[in-house]
Amino acid sequence: MQPRPSAVRLLVPGNIRHNSGGNVYNAALARGLSQLGVRVDVEPVEGTWPVGNTEERRRLAGLLVRGTGNGDAVTIVDGLIASGAPDALEAAVEGGQRPWILLHMPLIDHPELEIRALRAAAGVICTSGSAAADITRRHGAARVHVALPGTEKAEPAVGSNPPHLLSVAALLPNKDQMLLLGALAQVQDLPWTAALVGSDEADPDYAREVRGALGEYGLEGRVRLAGELRGSALEEQWHAADLSLLVSRVEAFGMAVTESLAHGVPVVVRSGTGAVEALNLGAVDLAAQEGGGSRLPGAAVVLDTDPAPLAAVLRGWLSGPELQAQWRQAALAGRDRLPGWDATARQVLEIIGGPAPGPGHSSERRADGQ
Incomplete structure (x- = not known):
């Protein structure tokens, strides 16, 4: 098991601006890791993901090769960015960096790109058992883990008449x-x-x-x-x-x-x-x-x-x-x-490093300073 990281760099798609499940998961994961005492840098990556164009993939490769600047930090890349840009992940590996992929949904239309990206990654964190089963069935992928989405506590609905x-x-x-x-x-x-x-x-x-x-x-x-x-x-x-x-x-x-x-x-x-x-x-x-x-x-x-x-x-x-x-x-x-988001964050932290500690101080920040 790798040492528990002191920081996580989370690269998320900048072209998905509506309230998607992936965006909600990414934001909640960042908050959860932060509450466990891990510094989280959230970096939106602009591009026409998935796949992107040549310049967008080249820019992504530069971001990945640059790494975190922190020896025990871990980079996690949203699968919407990573799965269609294996050349960027392969360049990162050649440069001494090996990011993880956070896979919300398999890239069905480009299996030849997806398999290369999965092989280049340090490992794959799937947000559902069905996604993990799918990529394992199609690619025989190794180092596949599952961290299910959490839920926020909510008051029971009272309903309406008519329904x-x-x-x-x-x-x-x-x-x-x-x-x-x-x-x-x-x-x-x-x-x-x-x-x-x-x-x-x-x-x-x-x-x-x-x-x-x-x-x-x-x-x-x-x-x-x-x-x-x-x-x-x-x-x-x-x-x-x-x-x-x-x-x-x-x-x-x-x-x-x-x-x-x-x-x-x-x-x-x-x-x-x-x-x-x-x-x-x-x-x-x-x-x-x-x-x-x-x-x-x-x-x-x-x-x-x-x-x-x-x-x-x-x-x-x-x-x-x-x-x-x-x-x-x-x-x-x-x-x-239903599991809470704290369970999701603990699971991710155990996957990429050591056992998760008890809740700590909040240390999340965005790359744009917000």
Whole structure:
């Protein structure tokens, strides 16, 4: 085991400015490490990541070769930057530096770049078991570790009448809000309201498509496009929620799922994605009860392009008070099973160095002085 580092240099993508799961994880990890007494330097790296252009990769190589200037410090690079720029990591190794990769999601479109980057790194810290399993299956990668996202403590939601449905995700094709709206259009005969909370600037063309679908389905009075919300405005939405949905086509983990469970709000996710792993963190163990097994605080639904299966699940939940109560009870019971961000920071520190100490002074700072 390597000596515990006194400092961590965290390189994060400068081109992802919306409230993504990766950005939330990176910021929370920096705070958590800082509270353990480790100095954290957060350096946003501008570029058209992943992959970037030749000049952006050359600049990244320079940053990595320069290192931290501190003998026992460790550099961690967000996988969105590192996975598509193996030449920069290889240059760092030649220069005597070997950074770690913090992998939020595998780089499916460029496996030939990803495998080189993973091999050049000191090791890979995956933010979900599904991501770790994927890169191990595809690349046979060694030195792969997992540090699951934590959650912030939250007050249980009180819900609404009629039920309020919530989807927290940037308006992006992968998040598949179009499928969600198609499903909601099929249950308009039942009472409910809904809000889509997430940036409409990450993909303006898709956001326009979503707005157009609201009009096409006649959902303008039922579904609110709230944009990206933070702080108390986001908490108000969680406070009013009865059910949340994350139906992404691809999801390494889905931090919106654990955020929902932290508020005691059950979740519907797409089967076959990493969001199922997040949902299972809140599963209630029924092994000691008749029948055994576990009870999910929501459901994982097999979905393709047809919204009908999702609509059927929503109809069953909206018209079934017993199912609503069961999912709600499971979500409330699962709140205490969720790890905190302190656990995430300790896990990362143990991966890159020695055992984590007790909480200490805060020492986080950004490279830009903020």
